[in-house]
Amino acid sequence: MRAARMKELGYEGKVPHVDKENYGTFSIAINSLYPTSVHHGMFESIVKVLGSDQQVSEVWDDIVDYKILGCYAQTEIGHGSDVQGLETEAIYDEATEEFIINSPSVKAYKFWPGDLGKMANHAVVFAKMIIKGEAYGIHAFFFRIRDSESHTPLKGIEIGDIGPKYGYPYKDNGYMAFSEFRVPRSAILSRYVSVSKDGMIELKGDPRIGYATMLWIRVQLLFFGWQVKFSNIAQCVRYTLKRKQFKSLPGTDIERPIFDYQATQDKIVSAICYSYANLTISHFCMDTFYKMEEKVKNEDFSMMNDLHVLISSLKAYCMDYDMTTLYNLRELQGGHGYLYLANIPGWIDAWSPNVTLEGDGYVLFQQTSRKLMKKLKSV
Known part of the structure; x- marks a missing residue:
């Protein structure tokens, strides 16, 4: 049903073509991963990167439609x-x-x-x-x-x-x-x-070009991550402002919003700070990837190694910390946050595979450490 509705919206002209930059926004809008996320995020990218100009021109309109x-x-x-x-x-x-x-x-x-x-x-x-x-x-x-x-x-x-x-x-x-x-x-x-x-x-060209698509998928995970977190932070803030527990002053009937407690603010502010950092670095990675992509078209692969180290390490760190952030936000909503109706458990389920897919975090940390040590030795 989600796939049919989003396709219908696209044909009605109510949303633009769902490309590799904006499908995450639509996933947030329907409170679930966008049904054709692999089609947009991976399939389109690999056809464009590895297909010849003639091959792309022959199929692109059908892919978009x-x-x-x-x-x-x-x-x-x-x-x-x-x-x-x-x-x-x-x-x-x-x-x-x-x-x-x-x-x-x-x-x-x-x-x-x-x-x-x-x-x-x-x-x-x-x-x-x-x-x-x-x-x-x-x-x-x-x-x-x-x-x-x-x-x-x-x-x-x-x-x-x-x-x-x-x-x-x-x-x-x-x-x-x-x-x-x-x-x-x-x-x-x-x-x-x-x-x-x-x-x-x-x-023709460098065989490493195939890794460019994997890098792009990791960039998308970083970019999608801050959108997921901000959506759930907004819900959590609303809940903690409305939910009241314990009287604020002895002898009164005025209860205190749980947002007023320091422990609550510590978790929420930490989540906001991390999400803004995630937003900033994901935009940087996306812009840098586009620059690398232009260089690769001219068979200049000079940016690929350093960008690979940066994106791989960020993918490993952010996917792990995303899960910690989502768990904290769920816990702040008490028993209500445990309901699928509250939305956040669904995002925890949906986000958990990202720790493993497109590169296991533990392996990526090891690869990053090895490459950094090689860099250090070459200084």
Whole structure:
């Protein structure tokens, strides 16, 4: 229902196209993660970054109009953060100029992609490209996965919803397996890699460009975080001003708003200060990412390493502290805050996966520490 309503609003012209900067605002408006958040936040980005100008121009209008609803199919049952360990295969058939997409084992099943379980009709699938028996690393392939009329999975593809989760209850995270599924040679997103008819591969640019999309997703998490916190802070302030406990003066019937207590103010003011810091740094990261993106278009990757360290460390810290902040705000609302009707428990459920997805916090802290130590040694 949320997805249908937001789509309807878009077609009625009441809201602008939900792009990678503003979908978080709409998520706040409907008190839930925006139903097509992966389509906007990841699928659109990867098509733009890795697709050639021709590929993007051919599909962009359909993506904007939701005729193409996409998902980002990278993570598998067996591997997630270890991208080079992905097992899905894309074997080139020179005779037909097609890639044969296969899931050679259960571990190779795509698992967790949001918007896949029910909505997506296209996917960007990351697979190991194999040409003439030789593996050429992990590359991104763009193709249709469901029939345009019936919306059933195409022959050679098995798709399903992975079922209930601790967080993201409204997100249709799914799984996908391939069996001799054929896609045209043009399915490979070809801004930085292309394959000729006779199977000759040409690499263009720096392979690190693929990390730019992951960085952008982390920037979005930072940007969305302050919006979630401010929304819940506003509710908490209203509640603590209205909720009264204990008489303020002996012998009177005047009760004291719980906002007046120092312990309450300490938690609320701390949350406000942190959220403003989150707002400032997320805007800085977004602006810096755009600058890096322009440089990358000219094959200048000089900003990528430092920006990767900054964003990765912030993602790890902020996602962890976001959860602490949301828990504090819930506790300030007493027993009422424990009700799903109060809204904040739903956001705690929805936000909790962010500690793990797009880089486990503990691992990111280790990576950041290692890179900072290398920087220190080079001084």
